[in-house]
Amino acid sequence: MRAVLTIIALLSLWGCDNTIVPLVPGSEGHLYVYGYFDTAADTQYVRLDAVRTSALGERERLADLEVVSFDGSGAATAWSHTTVQLDDGRDGDVYMAPFRPRAGETYTLTASQSDGTASTEAVVTMPGLPTLEPQRPRGDTLTLFQTVRVAGLERDPLRLTVLYDVQGFGADEPIQFPVDYGATGSLTPGGWDLDVFLKRDHTTVVAHVNPDGSARDITLLSIGMRTELLSPEWDDPDNVQNITGGRGFLGAIGRYELTWRLESAAVETLGFLDGQ
Amino acid sequence: MPRRLQVFLLVAVIAAGFPIGVSAQLASVRGTITEAGGGAPLPGASVVLEEDGGGRRGTLTDAAGEFLLTRLRPGTYYLTISFVGFATRTDTLSLGFDEEVVFDASLQESEEVLDEVVVEETRETEGRSTAGLEVVRPSALARVPMPDVSYDLAGYLLTLPGFVSPGDRGGQLYVRGGTSTQNLVLVDGIPIFQPFHIVGFYSAFPADIISFADVYAGGFGARYGGRISSVVDxxxxxxxxxxxxxxxxxxxxxxxxxxxxxxxxxxxxxxxxxxxxxxxxxxxxxxxxxxxxxxxxxxxxxxxxxxxxxxxxxxxxxxxxxxxxxxxxxxxxxxxxxxxxxxxxxxxxxxxxxxxxxxxxxxxxxxxxxxxxxxxxxxxxxxxxxxxxxxxxxxxxxxxxxxxxxxxxxxxxxxxxxxxxxxxxxxxxxxxxxxxxxxxxxxxxxxxxxxxxxxxxxxxxxxxxxxxxxxxxxxxxxxxxxxxxxxxxxxxxxxxxxxxxxxxxxxxxxxxxxxxxxxxxxxxxxxxxxxxxxxxxxxxxxxxxxxxxxxxxxxxxxxxxxxxxxxxxxxxxxxxxxxxxxxxxxxxxxxxxxxxxxxxxxxxxxxxxxxxxxxxxxxxxxxxxxxxxxxxxxxxxxxxxxxxxxxxxxxxxxxFTQIEGFHQAIAINPEFPLDALTDPGRTNVSRGPSYGARLPAYHRLDVSVDHRFVRRRSTTTLQAGVINVYDRANIFQYNFFSGERVNQLPLVPSIGLSVELR
The missing domain is CATH 2.40.170.20 (TonB-dependent receptor, beta-barrel domain)
Incomplete structure (x- = not known):
């Protein structure tokens, strides 16, 4: 009997710890990062949110937070805090920094409590600058098109826009006419292949810049493409792997404009004057 | 209709036409052996049924002096009750099919001391558990303190090794790794889909209607099907x-x-x-x-x-x-x-x-x-x-x-x-x-x-x-x-x-x-x-x-x-x-x-x-x-x-699965990425590794005292008890949504009265 009581006492002592640890250890100081770096913007923004231990609790405002980003060379940029009004009327914490990210550069964003108790880090690499590999134009006068490969892409682009710089319809200044191709095309081992429908675009451009048909000669000054490319984080935004000590989403958008030369014969077939 | 089903139905119809049959419900004998004079129960008394044809079955009385012998073929039996220090009693029983005989007996003290080995030899497997099977008798239920003077099968089951309940409310029972929906619970052969009450130590049926229960923690025979964990019959x-x-x-x-x-x-x-x-x-x-x-x-x-x-x-x-x-x-x-x-x-x-x-x-x-x-x-x-x-x-x-x-x-x-x-x-x-x-x-x-x-x-x-x-x-x-x-x-x-x-x-x-x-x-x-x-x-x-x-x-x-x-x-x-x-x-x-x-x-x-x-x-x-x-x-x-x-x-x-916390999840659309800066978002939870942590241990002491007043036609039982004597705060659930911890029952004193008329 004594042995039984001893066992009970030992087990009771062993089971004395009656606390529940509902949170994953270390997750109390986690921050949620939402934002993206944009090569076309002079100021970058991210929104930071504190983790809450209860769903019913009010959102905690951030205080004494130090947010810094580093580029690939280790150069630091301090981010400043601003309060924004959210769509539901409550306040949110947004941090911003005045810089324009460079193509292919890797940036590390750190958000640390001033007392050093917790730190959240997100690493993002800007999409690299692609190159254009135009193939020979194909088709006849009515169907002329050209396949242009955006070399180096490994995923669908956000958007591709073909840019026509034209002149000679009464105005002295050339104008740039964009034709939105969205994310059409196909992914190939070498990049993204886009069929640029030159004749269709010519018709569109002419109808736009010379609707009454008064101008006889329209000069094509250049043809180019604006590529809006996404970092890998956009593939599965709910499961990003580039944030440690927190969660959320930090991605990157690379917006780059590139040109190529269209063969003179093709320019003439279209009905433009070749001013390239 | 699938061909196999057609064949089966044909066989069923043909088979139903034959005068076949027997029962899984054979006769049973139960009773209480007491000491003559004082009326105190005699635990450990040997009860042996010897069939007229030679077969023999036996058991020992439990702590309450009660015994149960089940699945007995109809026929005539010689019943022998013996206990060290008491005179052996023999009797003849005639059992019909599907019959439940109650046989209570009192033994007189004797100068003659029986040979213990002889008593042991008469005990066969009845009453012993075998490979996952435990035959539960009503008297066993009374050993488990409950805040209820009439006791309950569910409370007893939780004293068996391998039977796990997540708490004293909700009514779920896990048996040797199986889940509650993998248990087959039958009452007189009728399946009961939710066999436990919302306060989990109560079965959906009272204990005092039970003659006996076969509890298989696994390894049940071919008469049972449709579940993969356990059977309570x-x-x-x-x-x-x-x-x-x-x-x-x-x-x-x-x-x-x-x-x-x-x-x-x-x-x-x-x-x-x-x-x-x-x-x-x-x-x-x-x-x-x-x-x-x-x-x-x-x-x-x-x-x-x-x-x-x-x-x-x-x-x-x-x-x-x-x-x-x-x-x-x-x-x-x-x-x-x-x-x-x-x-x-x-x-x-x-x-x-x-x-x-x-x-x-x-x-x-x-x-x-x-x-x-x-x-x-x-x-x-x-x-x-x-x-x-x-x-x-x-x-x-x-x-x-x-x-x-x-x-x-x-x-x-x-x-x-x-x-x-x-x-x-x-x-x-x-x-x-x-x-x-x-x-x-x-x-x-x-x-x-x-x-x-x-x-x-x-x-x-x-x-x-x-x-x-x-x-x-x-x-x-x-x-x-x-x-x-x-x-x-x-x-x-x-x-x-x-x-x-x-x-x-x-x-x-x-x-x-x-x-x-x-x-x-x-x-x-x-x-x-x-x-x-x-x-x-x-x-x-x-x-x-x-x-x-x-x-x-x-x-x-x-x-x-x-x-x-x-x-x-x-x-x-x-x-x-x-x-x-x-x-x-x-x-x-x-x-x-x-x-x-x-x-x-x-x-x-x-x-x-x-x-x-x-x-x-x-x-x-x-x-x-x-x-x-x-x-x-x-x-x-x-x-x-x-x-x-x-x-x-x-x-x-x-x-259980820990969480990393709640946050406002914001869906960033690359077409309109700046919307994320002012989107109030949707409350989401981030979970840690699935079931990567454990709740605190559970332990509890329950006690009760019963006093029985036995009259010729009635037994009155007064009970006093305490559930969770040392007021252990056993966790029942943690509500992640509200951050609220809900514990199981605290210290619960109880007093009960039951009167049994016979």
């Missing part, structure tokens, strides 16, 4: 055919009344029972907290000897449960009710040792649950069962054959965003469950079960085998037993296993043209009686399970994302020591076990109208009912008419 008492008997009890949790009366003297009896909870009314004063649960049950049974060769029993059970499984601020009302009806006709020819039985059962469960405001979920299930049972009694060998058909209908509606589903399924099959005594020391029980289903649900062929080895012959102090079998479950219960308070279960057919949930059990056990009063047992088991449906949760709080397919293994060792010395009874049990699930490939568990998801984030994990260490201690000590009972339980913490 309750046989209710037939009631008195000679005089009016009854009882009533009053206690702070439940009060009830039972009446048994002869409709026709010696031939027809009627037993009725009503229980109703009262705790919801007195909890604020008694416990200092609300316990908003209301439950109750009604039971009615008619048993009749129609003539010399046939009998009929009709059983009805109705239960109801309702309560708030949430908090006062965030209510989650839940309710369910069972309706179960069945009749059984038993026929014994004058000339053949062949019994036949025809039974029909109908069971229905309706349940409602509101997990969130304006989200009302409903799940109903209807089951209609027909059985023809045949038993050939050939000396010490038996062959049981059964033919059965089932019609099931399911209806469920998961609320907004889903569509209501109504679906039916038909099945039929045959089984053979046999018992052969190869030698006086070795017995095998091979069996096989075959079942086919409609709607493309895969059928199953399930072999079973049980064996018993007595190395030193009948009366051996040592006993080895083993069980092996394959089990299938074509009707599955889906519920939110992560939330212990959520007992809402969708019953539905297993996915068509896909593997159905199945398990293979292997159990090996040994029992050794070291002394006349001390028995040790050791049992090891392994359950290999596959194609189980397991809930998966995403990042929306309190929302079940869907079900995925897992496979699992439950393995463990149960150790038990039982001391039974006259007025003193002590049982100590320890279980060392592990339940492990692995996400299966392909991971989708497709149920019509229920969302399915892919595999979770971890390849292998311990599910929320994995309790590696469990200790149970039950003690009873009697002095005269007063008995003291105590139960102490310890269980290591159950797994």
């Amino acid at each position: 309750v046989t209710t008492a037939n009631g008195s055919k000679e005089r009016v008997e009854g009882a009533f009890s009053m206690a702070p949790f439940v009060s009830g009344v039972r009446v048994s009366l002869p409709v026709e003297i010696g031939k027809v009896s009627l037993t009725g029972s009503i229980r109703e909870s009262v705790i919801e009314h007195i909890a604020p004063e008694l416990l200092g907290q609300e316990l908003p649960y209301r439950f109750g049950d009604r039971f009615l049974k008619l048993h009749a000897f129609l003539n010399q060769t046939s009998s009929l029993s009709i059983t009805g059970l109705r239960t109801f449960d309702q309560g708030n499984l949430g908090t006062t601020e965030a209510e989650r009302p839940s309710s369910w009710k069972n309706d179960a009806f069945g009749f059984r006709y038993t026929f014994l020819p004058d000339t053949d040792a062949v019994l036949s039985q025809f039974a029909m059962h109908y069971s229905r469960m309706e349940s409602f649950y509101e997990p969130a405001p304006n989200v009302r979920q409903q799940a109903d299930v209807d089951a209609f069962t027909m059985e023809i049972l045949i038993a050939y009694l050939m000396g010490k060998s038996r062959v049981h054959m059964g033919l059965f058909g089932n019609l099931n209908r399911f209806h469920y509606d998961l609320g907004p965003g889903s569509r209501a589903v109504s679906v039916g399924i038909t099945s039929g099959g045959v089984y053979a469950d046999t018992q052969f005594e190869v030698s006086p020391t070795f017995r095998i029980e091979p069996g096989i079960r075959y079942e086919v289903f409609s709607r493309g649900v895969r059928g199953s062929l399930a072999p079973r085998l049980r064996a018993l080895f007595l190395p030193f012959g009948p009366g051996s102090r040592q006993q080895w037993s083993a069980a092996w079998g394959r089990y299938h479950q074509q009707i599955v219960g889906l519920n939110n296993e992560q939330d212990v308070s959520d007992v809402f279960t969708i019953w539905a057919p297993a996915p068509p043209n896909s593997p159905v949930p199945k398990a293979t059990h292997l159990i090996v056990g040994v029992q050794q009686r070291l002394f006349r009063w001390l028995e040790l047992s050791l049992e090891g088991y392994n359950k290999a399970m596959s194609n189980l449906a397991f809930p998966v949760f995403g990042d929306i709080p309190n929302a079940l994302e869907g079900f995925s397919r897992v496979k699992g293994t439950a393995r463990g060792v149960d150790l038990r020591a039982e001391i039974n010395r006259r007025a003193f009874y002590l049982q100590l049990g320890y279980t060392l076990s592990e339940v492990e699930y692995t996400w299966a490939d392909p991971g989708r568990f497709v149920i019509q109208g229920v969302q399915t998801v892919g595999a979770g984030d971890r390849a292998t994990f311990n599910p929320p009912h994995d309790r590696p260490h469990q200790v149970n201690g039950t003690l009873q000590y009697s002095i005269g008419s007063t008995s003291f009972s105590a139960r102490w339980q310890y269980g290591s913490g159950l797994p």
Whole structure:
């Protein structure tokens, strides 16, 4: 009997710890990062949110937070805090920094409590600058098109826009006419292949810049493409792997404009004057 | 209609035309052995039934002096009751089929001292557990302190090694790694879909209607099917055919009344029972907290000897449960009710040792649950069962054959965003469950079960085998037993296993043209009686399970994302020591076990109208009912008419999934990325590794003192007890949504009164 009581006492002592640890250890100081770096913007923004231990609790405002980003060379940029009004009327914490990210550069964003108790880090690499590999134009006068490969892409682009710089319809200044191709095309081992429908675009451009048909000669000054490319984080935004000590989403958008030369014969077939 | 089903139905119709039959419900004898003069019970007295033809069965009385011998063939028996220091008593008993005989006896003290070895030799396997099987007698239930003077089967089951409950409310029972929807609970052969009340230590039926219960923690024979974990087969008492008997009890949790009366003297009896909870009314004063649960049950049974060769029993059970499984601020009302009806006709020819039985059962469960405001979920299930049972009694060998058909209908509606589903399924099959005594020391029980289903649900062929080895012959102090079998479950219960308070279960057919949930059990056990009063047992088991449906949760709080397919293994060792010395009874049990699930490939568990998801984030994990260490201690000590009972339980913490916290999830659209800066977002939860942490350990001490005032026609029992003596704050659930911890019952004093009239 004594042995039984001893066992009970030992087990009771062993089971004395009656606390529940509902949170994953270390997750109390986690921050949620939402934002993206944009090569076309002079100021970058991210929104930071504190983790809450209860769903019913009010959102905690951030205080004494130090947010810094580093580029690939280790150069630091301090981010400043601003309060924004959210769509539901409550306040949110947004941090911003005045810089324009460079193509292919890797940036590390750190958000640390001033007392050093917790730190959240997100690493993002800007999409690299692609190159254009135009193939020979194909088709006849009515169907002329050209396949242009955006070399180096490994995923669908956000958007591709073909840019026509034209002149000679009464105005002295050339104008740039964009034709939105969205994310059409196909992914190939070498990049993204886009069929640029030159004749269709010519018709569109002419109808736009010379609707009454008064101008006889329209000069094509250049043809180019604006590529809006996404970092890998956009593939599965709910499961990003580039944030440690927190969660959320930090991605990157690379917006780059590139040109190529269209063969003179093709320019003439279209009905433009070749001013390239 | 599938060809196999057509063939089966043809066979069923042909078979039904034959005058075949026997009963799984043979005769039984129970009684109480007391000391002449004082009337004190005599635990450990030897009770031996010797058949006129030579067969012999025996048992020992338990701590209350009670004994039970079941599954006895009709015939004439010589009953011998003996105990050291007392004069041996012999008597003759004539048992009819389906008869339940009560035989109480008092032994006179004697100068002559019996040879203990002789007494030991008469004890065979009756009363001993064998390979997962435990025969539970009503007297055993009384050893477990409850806040209710009438005791309960559920409270007793939780003292058995390998039986795990996540808490004292909700009504879920996990048996050796199986889940609550994998248990088959039968009351007089009728399946009960939710066999426990919302306050989890109460069964859906009162204890005092129970004659005995076969509890299989695994390794059950071929007569049982449709579940892959365990079987609790309750046989209710037939009631008195000679005089009016009854009882009533009053206690702070439940009060009830039972009446048994002869409709026709010696031939027809009627037993009725009503229980109703009262705790919801007195909890604020008694416990200092609300316990908003209301439950109750009604039971009615008619048993009749129609003539010399046939009998009929009709059983009805109705239960109801309702309560708030949430908090006062965030209510989650839940309710369910069972309706179960069945009749059984038993026929014994004058000339053949062949019994036949025809039974029909109908069971229905309706349940409602509101997990969130304006989200009302409903799940109903209807089951209609027909059985023809045949038993050939050939000396010490038996062959049981059964033919059965089932019609099931399911209806469920998961609320907004889903569509209501109504679906039916038909099945039929045959089984053979046999018992052969190869030698006086070795017995095998091979069996096989075959079942086919409609709607493309895969059928199953399930072999079973049980064996018993007595190395030193009948009366051996040592006993080895083993069980092996394959089990299938074509009707599955889906519920939110992560939330212990959520007992809402969708019953539905297993996915068509896909593997159905199945398990293979292997159990090996040994029992050794070291002394006349001390028995040790050791049992090891392994359950290999596959194609189980397991809930998966995403990042929306309190929302079940869907079900995925897992496979699992439950393995463990149960150790038990039982001391039974006259007025003193002590049982100590320890279980060392592990339940492990692995996400299966392909991971989708497709149920019509229920969302399915892919595999979770971890390849292998311990599910929320994995309790590696469990200790149970039950003690009873009697002095005269007063008995003291105590139960102490310890269980290591159950797994749960930690969270990293809540946050506002914002969907960033690359087309309009700046919107993210002002989007208020949706409240999401980030979860840690699945079931990567454990709750605190559970332990609790319950005690009670009973005093019985025995009169010639009545017994009055006064009970005082305390549940959770040292007021351990055992966790029941942690509400992540509100950050609120809800504990199980605190220290609960109770006082009860029961009066039994006979």
